[in-house]
Amino acid sequence: MYQTPNPIPQTQPMRLSFLFLLSLFLFVSAARAQQSGFKGKITGRVVDSASTKPVEFATVTLTNTSTQKPVDGTITDGKGQFSFGNVAPGTYSLSISYLGYASTTLPAFTLSPAQPEKTFASIPLQANTTKLQEVMVVAQKPLIEDKGDKLVYNAENDISNQGTTASDVLKKVPSVTVDADGNVQLRGSSNLKVLIDGKPSSILANNLAEALKQIPSDIIRSVEVITSPSAKYDAEGTAGIINIITRKNSLQGVNGRVSGTAGNRGRYANGSINARRGKFGTNASLNFYGNNNRSESFLTRTPRMSEISYLRQEGTARQLNNGLYSQLGFTFDPDTLNAFNLEFSLYKNKFNGTRFQRTEDNQGVQLYDLTNRWNGSGFDVNFGYTHTFKPQQELSVLAQVNQGTSHDIYDNSIQTQENAFISRQLNDNDAPTYEKTFQLDYTQTYKNASRLELGAKAILRDATSNARYNFFRLNKPDSLAISNFDFDQDVYATYLTYAFSLNKKYNFNLGTRYEFTNTQGVFLNTAKNEPKLVRSSFKNDYQNFIPSVTVSRTFKETHTVKASYTQRIQRPQIWYLNPFMQQEDPNNVYRGNPELDAELTHSYELGYNTYFKTTSINGSLFYRQTDNAIQQINREAGPNVILTTPDNIAKNKVYGVSVSGSTKPMPKWSISPNFNLSYIDLRGETLSNSGLQYNLSLNTSYEFNKGITAQFYGNYNSPTQTAQGEYGRYFYSNVSVKKKLLKDKASLSLNVSNPFSRTLEFTSTIDTNTFLQESRNANLARRIGLTFNYSFGKMDSSQRQKKSIQNDDAVGGGK
Secondary structure (H helix, E strand, C coil): CCCCCCCCCCCCHHHHHHHHHHHHHHHHHHHHHHHCCCCEEEEEEEEECCCCCECCCCEEEEEECCCCEEEEEEECCCCCEEEEEEECCEEEEEEEECCCECCEECCCEEECCCCCEEEEEEEEECECCCCECCCCCCCCCCCEEECCCCEEECHHHCHHHCCCEHHHHHCCCCCEEECCCCCEEECCECCCEEEECCECCHHHCCCHHHHHCCCEHHHEEEEEEECCCCCCCCCECCCCEEEEEECCCCECEEEEEEEEEEECCEEEEEEEEEEEECCEEEEEEEEEEEEEEEEEEEEEEEECCCCCCCEEEEEEEEEEEEEEEEEEEEEEEEECCEEEEEEEEEEEEEEEEEEEEEEEECCEEEEEEEEEEEEEEEEEEEEEEEEEEECCEEEEEEEEEEEEEEEEEEEEEEEECCCCEEEEEEEEEECCEEEEEEEEEEEEECCCCCEEEEEEEEEEEEEEEEEEEEEEECCEEEEEEEEEEEEEEEEEEEEEEEEEEECCCEEEEEEEEEEEEEEEEEEEECCCCCCCCEEEEEEEEEEEEEEEEEEEEEECCCEEEEEEEEEEEEEECHHHHCCCCEEEECCEEECCCCCCCCEEEEEEEEEEEEEECCEEEEEEEEEEEEECCEEEEEEEEECCEEEEEEEECCEEEEEEEEEEEEEEEECCEEEEEEEEEEEEEEECCCCEEEEEEEEEEEEEEEECCCCEEEEEEEEEECCEEECCEEECCEEEEEEEEEEEECCCCEEEEEEEECCCCCCEEEEEEEECCCEEEEEEEEECCCEEEEEEEEEEECECCECCCCCCCCCCCEECCCC
16 A cells, blocks of 8 residues: 655755865865975886886885984875975985885985985886785875876775765766766766776676666775777767776785675675786685665656646655676786786676555546566676787787676556556566677887877677567556567777877877777567567668877976867667666656767867875866767657657757865875866757756865774765756765774774765756656665775785776666
8 A cells, every 4th residue: 555755854965065165275275385385396207127117106205314214205106206395405315115016215315405306217116026924004095196197086995985886986986976866977978988997897788877886885996087088998988988996906925805784775795815826816706785775756747738737746665686796807927028817707686676656647646556676697708918029019909798688577557546456567678788899909119208009999789679568457458569679789990099298398199090880770569459570670880080189298297287189979879779668657758769879079178287295186177069969858758658768959068177186184184175067058959958067075084093084075966957957956975984903904884874864865857848847856865884894815016917998989878
């Protein structure tokens, strides 16, 4: 029996505005304080003695030789570079160390008013094989890093991520937003590509929003955001690329970790082990998860035309999600010139959702009882071989196979207010996917540090949807409708990039990419009362030349200005194309559009970043113009039925600014704010909308004595515009406390999501010429979890980094 839910009061985020402003003030004040009183300056670059490649995260210690006491310390960036500012006159020495390398100390040198700067062009580190008897704690990376071509969020350093999902992790990534349904946007655009370890995964092939809720956060090491990809990357992903990097270890010896989370909204169990002896290595992980959620929804639809009925809905829903994610990998390095890797991954998921809803319109009151059962599984196989001809020449051969299955069942029974049967609809959909990728890459580095990269790639995709719609009505014969869809997409590409410097001041990265796309689809459909299948098909071939240009200049070693231009393509995939009708209820239906065209985007960006002491600041201005922009469009599809389907709506222009950074006002306190502001202008033949939208977030933590760390995260998102309305504002927060145990081998963490509100509310408005629809969804989002982590094993020097496929060319989609 349906029960009317209690109204949930709306919450306001303004009570935390002061905290945001105060933290931003502290951030700016700390940054300005560190810039004042400049004296001497020391810069340098640390490289591997054998390969001459930069050594990232090496610890550099500055010692005053007169007192023999360290006066400052830092870690190298992605280019192996480091810098010390505000150094007083005196005589100093530098010590450099990194796990797997022999430590080195440079001869003493002197800074004076006559010689206030000292530069070390190249500091070589030699690899060693000295074993560590236990897992060691190395220098912790900052939460946010700017690595020139990408922004990196080091998720493993954020204690509030423990016992959550990938969807929760992405909420904290700069420039990324995640809405109530788990849909992801990058700088206000949902047309992006999400990868796992630089590769596509079958788990992400269908519904991206649901897939991200299945990936445990405990396996995520970091998240990379690439907003201006070079020609080396696949051309697709209008807004850019989000790359989820999982935890793996390439160190000698045997080591691993286990963790478990128990909470009111979810439970997780994870384990991983890594082993490497000489030329052979292996790693494996197994992750189980289960989560639940409850929500309440309210919807009103007001007609603007007399032939359309008003509609009012109130409902309650519950979702249960269980599954596993596993990975097994092997590496073999027979010598310093050759490297092989083979990796397998597997996932399984089971989802059960129930929804009870009261619907009232001009015809009276009806009760809906909706059940949604979804089972998904898939596997990925990756192979890679890299051969180094000389220290400056490298050839990689890569291959990948992805296969996934998806089985959806929607079962909706409709009754009168007196519980008498009216009708029932049962939708059944099988949607397998299969993808093969072959890739060849060659890199040549010259003596003047310029670099040539070229390669070729082929992606062969096949996606199928077999749907059956069963209708049962009172006093009417049963009926069946069939909708089968087979979609093939093949992409063949070549690329060429060249990076070089001019006058040791300007850095250029020029590239071009050619892609040829072949798509074809076949439909086999019936009407409700026609048993005969009708065949139809389509075919479309097109080609694109994709240029990319990036120019940067670094001033005084610590200030870098960068300008870039590139084109991007957005090819719709099976979720956007699948014509299977997914009914949340008989009044709200979602269906893909197999006639979608690809988007083409021109992307311009001007960026600036700087760092000094413990502070880094990153800022950018960007502009995107997208032709054939894909938006979700709502139309009347029958009496009181709204059909939502993606469509091309002409042009979408976005003007924006993004600012992020991190600082440590004191050694144990870190602050990482992030701000994004954009103006969106959607213009089509029949639809248009425009407006400002912004996002503000703050992540701050403090390390107390005795191994205790506390952390707070808050995120506010303003209303965002769509082609036919807007999504309302919302606020998300998290508080965590972590305690290290067992000589830092273990930790216990308490994580509370949304401690200031019982629910997380999302509103939306659809405003058309024929109706106005307003909805509010309230998710019971106060989540409490307790997580235990334990690390074990021995390890020593690291191995070379393997190459991987990056299929960043397609939009995954979501409701």
